[in-house]
Amino acid sequence: xxxxxxxxxxxxxxxxxxxxxxxxxxxxxxxxxxxxxxxxxxxxxxxxxxxxxxxxxxxxxxxxxxxxxxxxxxxxxxxxxxxxxxxxxxxxxxxxxxxxxxxxxxxxxxxxxxxxxxxxxxxxxxxxxxxxxxxxxxxxxxxxx
Amino acid sequence: xxxxxxxxxxxxxxxxxxxxxxxxxxxxxxxxxxxxxxxxxxxxxxxxxxxxxxxxxxxxxxxxxxxxxxxxxxxxxxxxxxxxxxxxxxxxxxxxxxxxxxxxxxxxxxxxxxxxxxxxxxxxxxxxxxxxxxxxxxxxxxxxx
Amino acid sequence: xxxxxxxxxxxxxxxxxxxxxxxxxxxxxxxxxxxxxxxxxxxxxxxxxxxxxxxxxxxxxxxxxxxxxxxxxxxxxxxxxxxxxxxxxxxxxxxxxxxxxxxxxxxxxxxxxxxxxxxxxxxxxxxxxxxxxxxxxxxxxxxxx
Amino acid sequence: xxxxxxxxxxxxxxxxxxxxxxxxxxxxxxxxxxxxxxxxxxxxxxxxxxxxxxxxxxxxxxxxxxxxxxxxxxxxxxxxxxxxxxxxxxxxxxxxxxxxxxxxxxxxxxxxxxxxxxxxxxxxxxxxxxxxxxxxxxxxxxxxx
Numbered sequence: 001x002x003x004x005x006x007x008x009x010x011x012x013x014x015x016x017x018x019x020x021x022x023x024x025x026x027x028x029x030x031x032x033x034x035x036x037x038x039x040x041x042x043x044x045x046x047x048x049x050x051x052x053x054x055x056x057x058x059x060x061x062x063x064x065x066x067x068x069x070x071x072x073x074x075x076x077x078x079x080x081x082x083x084x085x086x087x088x089x090x091x092x093x094x095x096x097x098x099x100x101x102x103x104x105x106x107x108x109x110x111x112x113x114x115x116x117x118x119x120x121x122x123x124x125x126x127x128x129x130x131x132x133x134x135x136x137x138x139x140x141x142x143x144x145x
Numbered sequence: 146x147x148x149x150x151x152x153x154x155x156x157x158x159x160x161x162x163x164x165x166x167x168x169x170x171x172x173x174x175x176x177x178x179x180x181x182x183x184x185x186x187x188x189x190x191x192x193x194x195x196x197x198x199x200x201x202x203x204x205x206x207x208x209x210x211x212x213x214x215x216x217x218x219x220x221x222x223x224x225x226x227x228x229x230x231x232x233x234x235x236x237x238x239x240x241x242x243x244x245x246x247x248x249x250x251x252x253x254x255x256x257x258x259x260x261x262x263x264x265x266x267x268x269x270x271x272x273x274x275x276x277x278x279x280x281x282x283x284x285x286x287x288x289x290x
Numbered sequence: 291x292x293x294x295x296x297x298x299x300x301x302x303x304x305x306x307x308x309x310x311x312x313x314x315x316x317x318x319x320x321x322x323x324x325x326x327x328x329x330x331x332x333x334x335x336x337x338x339x340x341x342x343x344x345x346x347x348x349x350x351x352x353x354x355x356x357x358x359x360x361x362x363x364x365x366x367x368x369x370x371x372x373x374x375x376x377x378x379x380x381x382x383x384x385x386x387x388x389x390x391x392x393x394x395x396x397x398x399x400x401x402x403x404x405x406x407x408x409x410x411x412x413x414x415x416x417x418x419x420x421x422x423x424x425x426x427x428x429x430x431x432x433x434x435x
Numbered sequence: 436x437x438x439x440x441x442x443x444x445x446x447x448x449x450x451x452x453x454x455x456x457x458x459x460x461x462x463x464x465x466x467x468x469x470x471x472x473x474x475x476x477x478x479x480x481x482x483x484x485x486x487x488x489x490x491x492x493x494x495x496x497x498x499x500x501x502x503x504x505x506x507x508x509x510x511x512x513x514x515x516x517x518x519x520x521x522x523x524x525x526x527x528x529x530x531x532x533x534x535x536x537x538x539x540x541x542x543x544x545x546x547x548x549x550x551x552x553x554x555x556x557x558x559x560x561x562x563x564x565x566x567x568x569x570x571x572x573x574x575x576x577x578x579x580x
Contacts, residue, residue: 312493
């Protein structure tokens with residue numbers, strides 16, 4: 001794991017404020033459980049409202065939490081007054097999204113002036129067992145306001 | 146656009162039944178507005194509950210409808226008694242998800258015995274204007290029950 | 291297919307000059323067989339030197355021609371004096387790269403000030419038959435010199 | 436890093452034999468410098484014949500070594516008598532491919548009966564400095580002969 005220095009000392013409050021403004025995250029009941037320079041975790045609990053036809057959580061919901069985690073991980077390293085947007089991502093689903101609780105982890109791989117590349121993982125927890133269920137590679141973009 | 150022949154003459158009712166069982170699609174208020182051999186459309190209306198920090202629809206929601214559209218497009222060409230799952234996808238966001246209504250379009254590019262490759266698009270409609278806001282490339286897998 | 295207007299009337303000579311400077315393309319014996327605003331074709335002939343263990347052309351060579359085709363397709367729409375670089379791509383291999391001749395086709399999907407999204411295809415030709423063997427989705431970036 | 440057990444005790448000789456049959460790897464002067472269960476390294480030296488217009492190594496060549504490294508990493512965990520093929524990959528280019536020597540590293544993330552997901556990295560070496568220049572996420576498929 002790489003170590004990064006945030007240029008904005010107040011990055012955590014800036015990132016948490018951005019997360020609060022994502023209504024979809026609050027609709028999902030998501031919590032931001034970790035915010036450090038270059039790493040963000042976002043967590044949801046199982047809810048039948050988010051499921052697909054096999055009663056696992058829909059891949060789009062799993063994608064949503066790790067997309068937000070990666071976006072905010074990139075955002076931790078951006079200057080105050082900037083905005084972040086998702087250019088693109090690719091996700092592989094490794095196992096069914098079965099569990100009580102799901103954690104999307106976003107990690108910066110390479111920060112850049114305009115583009116930041118992140119990798120993401122989603123872990124599922126069931127009865128105390130942890131399982132890697134998805135892995136993401138994504139490109140985020142800084143927008144100067 | 147390629148033409149495909151479905152091996153299952155009842156593919157439409159099978160696909161629509163699968164869609165009905167995706168609780169997340171009903172949570173989103175999604176409708177399946179087209180089902181033909183190799184092509185499926187899924188539509189949602191704007192709802193502030195699905196938005197991100199800039200008040201556009203969250204990328205994960207946009208991804209969800211086109212993921213489902215691609216999965217069901219692949220499923221139209223699979224035999225009765227099979228199941229479909231998403232192996233992976235990659236999506237590029239081309240414009241902000243601003244609009245009254247969003248249509249995810251899934252198209253089969255190459256059906257296969259085990260794997261089917263699809264391409265997806267998401268169109269946003271606002272005051273009658275249509276705009277391409279996302280494009281997806283994805284691999285779906287057939288599971289024989 | 292979308293129509294695009296090139297801002298640089300001399301885009302074709304600029305693009306062809308860039309292609310001439312890609313030594314790897316000349317190592318592969320590649321030809322640029324089409325250059326229009328938003329679309330570029332690059333063609334190679336079969337050569338056992340480019341094969342993998344099953345005697346088909348290596349996926350990395352197939353990727354190389356369609357990566358260059360997409361990059362130059364994006365470059366047709368960029369202003370004189372700019373440079374293009376590949377941010378990222380995703381490619382699906384649909385069929386073995388078996389044939390006498392392979393054509394990588396790059397098409398602009400969405401041009402942008404900084405980022406341009408393209409889609410690519412690779413066609414294989416054998417005894418007059420044409421087959422789609424790969425499909426790409428990619429993000430290109432303009433660098434102002 | 437995960438630890439994997441290879442089902443085939445002779446995986447190394449099987450993997451090295453597969454690599455020997457990839458004529459494109461020998462055209463590139465590539466060497467397989469590491470083969471363990473779930474991890475393979477493939478190395479090339481700089482050669483102007485592989486360059487693009489800015490005199491860096493072409494992205495397609497960088498992709499080729501890490502594609503092969505990932506494919507053979509997946510292959511280390513497959514049974515004797517099987518074959519491996521690349522379903523798809525996504526690669527981000529993080530820095531120009533400038534250097535004397537380039538190492539493609541393939542790592543298994545999740546092995547499966549049919550599909551294996553790998554992650555790849557490419558390191559560039561110049562005057563003793565090491566730099567991460569590309570990161571890949573890929574799906575490989577086992578073919579039973």
